[in-house]
Amino acid sequence: MAQTKSTLTHLECGNCGKQFAPNRLLNLCSDCGKPLLARYDLATAALTLTKEALRRREPSLWRYEEVLPVQNDWAMLRLGEGWTPLHHAKRLGEAIGCPQTYIKDEGLNVTASFKARGLALAVSRAYELGARELAIPSAGNAACALSAYAAVAGLPAHVYMPKDVPSLFQVECRELGANVTLVDGLINDCGVKVREGVAAHGWFDVSTLKEPYRVEGKKTMGYELAEQMDWELPDVIIYPTGGGTGMVGMWKAFDEMERMGLIGAKRPRMVTVQSDGCAPIVRAYQQGVEHAELWQGARTVADGLRVPIAIGDFLILRAIRQSGGVALTVTDAEMLHYARVMGSKSGVFPAPEGAATLAALVHLLEQGWIRPDESVVLFNTGSGLKYAHLWAHVL
Ligand SMILES: Cc1ncc(COP(=O)(O)O)c(C=O)c1O
Ligand SMILES: [Zn+2]
Structure with a gap:
C-alpha cells in the first residue's frame, strides 16, 4: 500500500519539551500530563509542499499531507473535510466600517462544523495505529464529527x-452509528465519564488536546487561510474559543509555514472571543496568568463555548500574547443579534459561536483596537442550520 508524503518525526510535549516516538497511540505527556504536539522534518516537507505544487492538489485538507501525521494512504479517512471558502464580506464590512472583513466559512464542512478537521486527523491516525474503540466528551459538534x-x-x-x-446533535450521532450517553453536567463532567470508559474498556480518548492529532487537523485552517490570501496573512483573526485547538493549531501552522519559507515573519493578532457566561481564557488573559481556573456556573447559548476548563489553556494564552492579540467576551444576546447581521449582510448563516466573532469585531472597532483599514478574518466555526432551537426564540 502507498505511503503518504508525511514527514512526521516525533511528538513533543508543549509544556516540558519531552520527546516521544510517534508510532504508537499516545494521549498526554507521561512526565507532566500536558498536551503533545506533532513535529515534522520541515526542510524535507518544503521540497514538495511548494506554492506551485499546491495549485494542483485536491480541494481538501489532505493537500497538506507533508505536514500531517498519517503515514499510509489506506488510513486517510475522507469525507471532503477542509478547503472551505474564504469570503470577502463586502456588504458586511461596509456596514460595520471595516471593508477588509473576511469570513472563513467552516459551516460547509462535513457534519457542518470545523470539528470535522480535527476528528478527520485524530480518527485516521488512531485507526492507523490500531485503536479499536474511540470515545469523546463533546458539546455537540465534535461528537457528530x-x-x-x-x-x-x-x-x-x-x-x-x-x-x-440540542436533540439534533444526539440524533445525528445516533444515525451515524455512535453510542450516545447524556451526562448530567458540562463537557468536563463528560470527560470524567470518558476516562471511566477508557479505564474499564481500553477505549482511545480523543478529547481536545488530550491526543496529539486533532490539533493537526485544525491547523489546516491556518494553511488554507495563507494559501487563500495569496500567502499574505490578515492583520487580525477572530476566533471563538472553547478548548482552543483552533487557536493553538493555527498558531502552530504559521510557525511551520515560516520555517518552510511559505510566509514571512508577519503574524495576525489572534483574538479569542468567549461568552460572558463562560470566559475562563478571557479572565486568565486579563489577570496575566498562564493557566485558566475552572469557570463556575458556565452558561451560554453557544454550546461550543461552554467549556469551563481547557487543558491547552497555556498554549491558547501563549498564542494570544505572542501575537499581540487580545481576549474578550460578548453576551449571548449579542450573538443572536449579530447572527442576523452576518446572515443578512454576507449570506453566511452562522452558528452562535461564529456570530460571536462579528460581535467582537464591532467592539474592537469601537475601541480603536482594530483600525478600519485593517484586514480581519472571522471564523464561522459552524453552520447556523444546526441551531434551529435558538433561532426559534428570535423569530
Ligand atoms: C461551533 C463551534 N465553535 C467553536 C467551538 C470551540 O472550539 P475549540 O474547542 O477549538 O476552541 C466549538 C466547540 O465545540 C464549536 O462547536
Ligand atoms: Zn511534559
Missing part, C-alpha cells in the same frame, strides 16, 4: 454530551 469518521473506519464510537445538548 467523531461519529462520522468512526463510521468511515468502522470503529465503535462512544460519545458523551451534556444532557441539555
